[in-house]
Amino acid sequence: MTDGRRTAGRACLALLLGFSAACGDGPVTPVVTSLVVQPDSTSLFVGETVQLTASVHDAHGAELTGRTVTWSSADDAMARVSSSGLVDAVGPGRVVITAASEGVSDTAIVRVSPVSVAAVTVLPTSPTLFVGGTVQLAATPRDANGAALAGRVITWSTDNSAIATVSPTGLARGVAEGQATITATSEGIPGSAAVVVAAADFAIVDAQLTQGIQTSTGAFPVILGGVGAVVNVLIGGPPATVGPMQVVLRLLDANDVLVRADTDVTSGPFDTPSYGAPSAQFLIPAGALGPNLRWQVVRDPHGLFPDNSGANDVFPASGPAALVVATVPELRVRFVPIVLSAHGNATGQVSAGTLPEYLRVLRSVHPLGQVTPVIGAPFTTSASFGTAPTGGDAPFWQQVLAELDAARVADGSDPDAYWYGVVLPPPGFNFTLFGGFGYVPGSGASTGPNTRTAVAVQVGWFSDPTQASHLVAHELGHNFGRLHAPCGGAGSPDPAFPFPGGIIGSIGHNVFAWATGAALSAVPVPATTGDIMGYCRPAWASTYTYGGVLAFRGTVAAAARPASQAPTRVLLVRGAVEDGRATIEPAFVLDGRPGQPEQAGPYTLEGRAADGRVLFSRGFAPATLDHAATVGHFSFALPLTPAIEDALHSLEVRGPAGGARLDRPAAAPPAPGDARAAIRRAGGGMVRVECPDPRARGIVVADARSGTMLGTARAAATVVSAPAGTPLTVSCSNGIRTTRVAAVAN
DSSP: HHHHHHHHHHHHHHHHTTEEEEEOOOOOOEEEEEEESSSSSEEEEOOOOOOOOEEEETTOOEEOOSOOOOOSSSSSTEOOOOOOTTTEEOOSSEEEEEETTTTTTEEEEEEEEOOOOOEEEEEEESSSSBBBBEEEEEEEEETTTTTTTSSSOOOOEEEEETTTEEEEEEEEEESEEEEEEEEEEEEEEEEEEEEEEOOOOEEEEEEEESSSSOOTOSSSEEEETTTTTTEEEEOOOOOSSSSEEEEEEEEEEOOOOEEEEEEEEOOOOOOSSSTTBBBBEEEGGGGOOOOOOOOEEEOOOOOOOOOOSSSEEEETSSSOOOOOEEEOOEEEEEEEEEEEGGGGGEOOOTTTTTTHHHHHHHHHHHOOSSSEEEEEEOOOOOOOOOTTTEEEOHHHHHHHHHHHHHOOOHHOOTTEEEEEEEEOOTTOOOEEEEEEEEEEEEEOOSSTTTTSSEEETTTTTSSTTTTHHHHHHHHHHHHHHHOBBBSSSSSBBOOTTTTTBBOOSEEEEEEHHTTTSSSSOOEETTTHHHHHHHOOSSEEOOOHHHHHHHHHHHHHHSOOOOOOOEEEEHHHHHHHHTEEEEEOOOOEEEEEOOOOOOOSSSSEEEEETTTTOOOEEEEEEOEETTTTTEEEEEEEEEEHHHHHHEEEEEEEEEEEEEEEEOOOOOOOOOSSSSOEEEEEEEEEEEEEOOSTTOOEEEEEETTTTTTEEEEEEESEEEEEEOOOOOEEEEOOOOOOOEEEEEEEOO
C-alpha cells in the first residue's frame, strides 16, 4: 500500500509540474502550450521581404527547441511565406501570416504597399512626325532607384491639341506644323516628350495601267473586251507612319465629263514605294473601258493630309492622260477530246464545267480580248501513248498533233480558230515525258496548216492541279509565235529571251483573279517568277512574251478577216522532215479551204503527171514544233482542179538532205460487189470503218453533216467515235487518189 501511494503521488506531482509521464520512472517530454510570431505586424513595399520568427514555449514559458513549425499565407497574391518564415511581398493589401506547431499557432499581419513612382520616362523623347502622321509613345514609371514599375495607371495629355493630339494609349498624331509637349502622368508624377510636327511632301510618283504585266514606261495598251484593267498607284513620302489617306481615280470622256470615279485608301510604306506593294490600287471593269477616255489620279482630294506641295498630288500633273486602248481579234478555241483507240478508247475530258479551268491561266497572262471556247467532236487516233507506267514520248505527240492539224485544215469552217486536243493518259500511266506539243508558226504565217493546232494533257490529271491550265497558255503561246523561255530546262529556248534564267524580270499582277472575284486585289507576281513559255511553275508572262503575243495577234487584227466561203476541193498533202530527211503521208482529196500562198524555203513539194510534167510546185520550210528541234511538219491544202486531180501521178519532196516520193499505184481490178465501206459497232460509242478496198494506204472518216474529221489512219481501216445513225463520209486514199463513199454509223 505504501509503494502504491508513492507512485500515485509521483504521477500527480509530474502532472502538476507540467510533464507528461507514464506510471514509472522514464524521461518526460514537455508539452507546447504557446507560440509567438515576431514581429507581429510589419509593412512592406511590393518586392521587399521580411524574416518572421516563431518561438515555441511550454506551460511555464520556457522556450522549447527542436519543434517543427509550419508557415502559411492567407493570400499568396499579396504575400508568400517560405518554410523558414521568409515573407515575400507580392501585391498590395493586408494579409495574415500564420505559424503553427503541435496544434498551437500565432499570426502576424503584413501590410503590402506598392512602390511609389519616383519618375516617368517617355520614349521617344523628341520625335518628329508629319501632319496626319502618327508616332507611338511609350511611358515607363520608375522607382527611386530607376527600376521600372509595372501595373501603374498612366494618363496622357497634350499641351497643344491644335498641334498634336494623343490617345489614351499614347498614340500621338500630328495636326498642324509646330511643337507640342506630350505628357504621361502616373501617381502624380509626370514625364514628357517634345513632339515636333512638320509638313510632309507626299507625292504620286507613278501610276500605271496593267492587265497582267506592264513595261516600266507603261507602253502596253489596254486590251478592250478582256478582263478589265488595274491602275497601280505609287505614293512617295517620308518614312513615317501616316494614317490611310484617300486616293481617287477619275475617268473622263473626250468632253471632260466624269464617267467613272473610284476611291481607295493608301497603304505604306511611302519611303520605298514599289509595284510589289502599290500604295493604292483600282480595278476598272472591262465594261467601263472604251476608246476616247482619259484618266487621272488624285491624292487626298479633301486636304485632310496637307503637305508641302499640292502640285505632285495629281497624276499626271499636266492633266488627264489618254487611255491608250487596243482591240485584238476574238480568240476562238476548239477543245477537241482525243480518243486513243490503241488504249481502250481512253478519251480526253472537256466540258462546260471544266472550260473555265482550261482558260484561267490563258486569260490571266496573255493580251486577249474576247475568248470564245467551243467543245469539238471527239477525234480518234491510233497513236500509241507508250508502255505503262511511262508514256507520252515525242512520237506520240507528233502523230496526234499532225493528225489533228489535218482535221483542222480539212474542216475549213473557221480558219481563224485554234484547235486544242485534250488527251487523257490511259489507265496504268502515271508519268508522261511531255505534257503537250504545239506548232510555232514561222515566216510570219498566222493561219493555215501547222499554225493553230496544239495538243496536251487534260485538266485534273497531273498531281499539280494547275499544270494543265498552264499548258493551255504555254501551247497556245507557241501557236502565237513564241519559242521556249530558258526556265526549268525547256528545250530549244529562244536565244533572244532577255531575262537570265527565263524569269519574267518585272513585277506582274493577277488582274484576272480580281476581275472574276477570285481575289480581293490584283496580287503582285514576283519578278523572279518563271515565264509561261518555260517549264517553271508557278509561271507568268514576261513583258517579252506579252509584247510578242500582242505583236503577233495584232498583225492578225490588222488584216482583213477572210470572207466566209463554201469549202472547195483541195488536195491535202502532209508529211514530216526529220534530221533533214522527208517522209510523205498518203494524200487526200477533200472539201476544205486552200492554205497559205507559196512561201520560200529550202524544201520543194512538186506534183507531177505520169509523163513527168510539173502540175504544181511549192517551196516551203517545215513547221517548227516546240519540243522537237530536229523534226518539222509540213501540210498543204492545195486548190485542186479536175484536170490536175485526173493527171496527178506522183508527189515528191526535195530538200538539202534528200527527199521522198509517193507514186500512184498501178490500177487495181474493180472490187467485187458494191464499193461500200464496212461499218461495225466496236462498243463504247465507237464504230470500226473499213475502206471498200483493203489495199488503201490511208483513211479519213468525217461527219457528213458538219464535215468535221472524226479520225484518220495510215491504213485501210480505223475506229471513230460516232453515235448510231451518224451519216459518215469515208475517204480512202491509194496514196495519190481518193475514193469517197457514204456510210451510216450503225
